[in-house]
Amino acid sequence: DGGITQSPKYLFRKExxxxxxxxxxxxxxxxxxxxxxxxGQGLRLIxxxxxxxxxxxxxxAEGYSVxxxxxxxxxxxxxxxxxxxxxxxxxxxxxxGFGGYTFGSGTRLTVV
Amino acid sequence: SQQGEEDPQALSIQEGENATMNCSYKTSINNLQWYxxxxxxxxxxxxxxxxxxxEKHSGRLRVTLDTSKKSSSLLITAxxxxxxxSYFCATAPTQGGSEKLVFGKGTKLTVNP
Numbered sequence: 323d324g325g326i327t328q329s330p331k332y333l334f335r336k337e338x339x340x341x342x343x344x345x346x347x348x349x350x351x352x353x354x355x356x357x358x359x360x361x362g363q364g365l366r367l368i369x370x371x372x373x374x375x376x377x378x379x380x381x382x383a384e385g386y387s388v389x390x391x392x393x394x395x396x397x398x399x400x401x402x403x404x405x406x407x408x409x410x411x412x413x414x415x416x417x418x419g420f421g422g423y424t425f426g427s428g429t430r431l432t433v434v
Numbered sequence: 435s436q437q438g439e440e441d442p443q444a445l446s447i448q449e450g451e452n453a454t455m456n457c458s459y460k461t462s463i464n465n466l467q468w469y470x471x472x473x474x475x476x477x478x479x480x481x482x483x484x485x486x487x488x489e490k491h492s493g494r495l496r497v498t499l500d501t502s503k504k505s506s507s508l509l510i511t512a513x514x515x516x517x518x519x520s521y522f523c524a525t526a527p528t529q530g531g532s533e534k535l536v537f538g539k540g541t542k543l544t545v546n547p
Contacts, residue, residue: 328476353533364522364539365477372533380534412476416533421465421526423535425476 324349328413328426334434335400335407343398343429345413353416354396355423358382358409365412371396400431408433438466438523438538446544453510455541457523458503464526466499467535468508471520480508480521485528513545 326347335341345354353372357365367380371390385404390396396415400407410430414423441456457466465484469477483490483499483506490497496509510517520542524535 355534357537362539365537367534367536370534410474414477421482421535422467422479423469423477424479425469427476428474430474 326413326415326424326426328411328429330429331427333429333431335431337433338402340399340401341431343400343411343413343431345396345398345426346394347396347415347424348394349415349417349424350393351415351424352393352418354390355414355416356380356386356388356396356398357412357414359412359428360409368398368411407431438525438536440521440523440538440541442541443539444542444544446546447513449513449515449545449547451513453513453517453543453545455508455521455523455543457506457508457538459506459523459525459538460504461525462528463501464528466497466506467524467526468495468497468506469522469524469537471522471540473519477522510543513543515545515547517543518545519543 329344355370356368366382369388371377387399412428413426416423438457438459467482468480471477481492483497494511499506520540522540524537
């Protein structure tokens, strides 16, 4: 079955540590996105990539980094520079020419 | 930047009733989409309506779009307990890249059995 997989489902980070969230898709979609969701805030765009080896900042990119070395993969690193990283992170992908996104099931990151 | 605003923030109805959620946005768009999110899960795409369309149906879902008022509505008919979820509208702005969806804060729908 085609889909988009995020791992891990739950992640705990100590302050000062970098962590990487995984996002893999086998849908052959060109575009991939990372969103952050906080209670009552909806989804906010962190980074997006429309093609391999290229990505753009979204509205809240500070403290995050990404790479897009393969079409299937778009990992997100939450760095120690992100002051409030506790949130639910959602990865999505989109086929060229179709507006709808396919979302992963999310990673809940908690700073301990 | 949050473009869409859903109304109401929360809605509680009985099974069998219809549920209507509204979305208002600020800038011109290429399309508007509705998504559903069950608690703690990813979002699921429900329906997309293009800026030159006024109404669209999919099963028990009916979406309308009024570009002059910059608003959309999602109607779920004959609701079921399984429809309990949060519903988000998302817009693909004409300016600044329509490949980036901008999501609202959502309407939390509770359907009581």
